[in-house]
Amino acid sequence: QVQLVESGGGLVQPGESLRLSCVASGIRFSAYHMNWYRQAPGKQRELVATITSGGSTNYADSVKGRFTISRDSAKNTVYLQMNSLKREDTAVYYCNAKYIFSVHLDYWGQGTQVTVSS
Numbered sequence: 001q002v003q004l005v006e007s008g009g010g011l012v013q014p015g016e017s018l019r020l021s022c023v024a025s026g027i028r029f030s031a032y033h034m035n036w037y038r039q040a041p042g043k044q045r046e047l048v049a050t051i052t053s054g055g056s057t058n059y060a061d062s063v064k065g066r067f068t069i070s071r072d073s074a075k076n077t078v079y080l081q082m083n084s085l086k087r088e089d090t091a092v093y094y095c096n097a098k099y100i101f102s103v104h105l106d107y108w109g110q111g112t113q114v115t116v117s118s
Helices: none
Strands: 003-007 010-012 018-025 032-039 046-051 057-059 067-072 077-082 091-099 106-108 112-116
Touching: 003 091, 018 032, 018 091, 018 112, 032 067, 032 077, 046 067, 046 077, 057 067
Parallel strands: 010 112
Antiparallel strands: 003 018, 018 077, 032 046, 032 091, 046 057, 067 077, 091 106, 091 112
8 A cells, every 4th residue: 555644744934944754655665756746725736846766856946945855765755845934835735756657657645734924
């Protein structure tokens, strides 16, 4: 059974930091590109950051220079370090695993809430 379990969300003030974690089980972690998406109330889900199976990264323009995605293959875990958080970063953040050999095979976590408010 495949599971992606996110953690690390919470309530922070603007300018503060959070680190999200996503632990994957039931998949061969090295065969998946890992992504973080987010969905704010009333908005579509958007791709925030990607790290490929080979370690290449890509970011949405809105988070470049503030967020860092990384992966630890020994722990089957992907991280999202979020610095200089802004109110507009408030959203539910979802972990996603995409199989490198088929775009039609992917898995989602349950989401973790990040709220940036003073």
